[in-house]
Amino acid sequence: MSNPAPAEAGPGHGSPPEHGRGSGPEAAPVPRRDTEEPAFPAAADRSQWRYRPRRAFWRSRLVRAISLVTVLAICALVILAMVREQTGTQGFLVGLGLAVLPVPLLMAAFRWLDRVEPGPWKNLLFAFAWGAFAAALVAILANSFAIRWIATATADPASADHLGATVVAPVVEESAKAAAILLLFLFRRRNFGGLVDGVVIAGFTATGFAFTENILYLGNAFGEDQEVGATGIGMVTAGTFFVRVVMSPFAHPLFTVLTGLGFGFAALAPRGKRLRKVLLPLAGLLLSMGMHAAWNGSATFGGPWIFYAVYGALMMPAFGLLTWLAVWSRQRELRTISGELPAYAAAGWLSPAEPLALSSMRARQLARSYAARTYGKEGARAVGEYESFATTLAFLRDRARRGTAGPDFAAREQELLHHLWQRRAVASPALTYAARATGRVWAPPQYLDYGGYNPYRS
Structure with missing residues (x-):
């Protein structure tokens, strides 16, 4: 196999590789894929990966993580104690059991959207914990204070409740939830690259x-049923469960996803567009507040028919539109992979079939299955890691093309290429097989061997 031409500004020299031969003594040589070990002049020592300077102890990740977990744990204890006090122990347990039912389904749906370049679970668990404990605690305290203040100022408790539901609650709750997205956008910027990340978080x-x-609402409904001795389908608990869990489990995610889209568009904005990075999240937040207010207002002022009209005319179309946008964004990520990785294949870092396999979720799964059958669990893990690093490399190159990659592009590119090269012996044949098996490249006849390799033979 002949040695492929080196990249124009080879990996690690500050810009994405282009076709053609390098010039000058600093051009990084592109290795012969099967025989030579490449040099990684810009790759740091393993202990220095992620390219961050050492910090004082009090600024270390461990201290920050412990502090964050402590704060969230305190919020959890306080909010759950407050809910139990309002609902009673029995109501709390019933509400907890019913409220947990839609959670795995919603988490699985959002995680499915994030399969192309999955974000770290720690970020997602932080987002869930923030929403469940910190945001809920802020909301219940702020809403209660605002309603009491309005009732005192107007001497009209009924109007205070209505204003609280339609004006105060949307503003307070969406702002509290948006804080989690803002924190991840600011402090986990590398994991926040576009629309899908905003939607998922x-x-x-x-x-x-x-x-x-839902624990609070269902627990209170159960308490009402206990007081009047209601049973069967006419229970308030059953009606509350139907409206909140069956009909509209996506209501709160739908509102907050608008804020997430604002941050996602901000993540795609070129470096230096600071005004755009501020205005887009604010626009998303205002839209989420508006839709939340319309939803609460239909239930507060309109009665059941207005509620169902808003549900059918506003909520369902909005849900369908945002679902389409989320799926389209996921497909856009796959198109980014198929558009960016061929440059590395042309330079010799990847085989020609790999970009095609990596841009298909079915081919990725097939490659991991092939590696598991051939090399066992370690092989499947190596292919999965290879797919993850290659995806990150494609998105990094895409951000460099748009001017949002940052000054450490070369070092990050080198580190990713280093990880890919370590796993290529197992991953490259598996992905080539998957590309052929899924019809993304031409497959040779079963009775012929090409270069000693036949994908139809185990």
């Missing part, structure tokens, strides 16, 4: 918030 945050809120 917002969805997990809102799912956590709805979980705690």
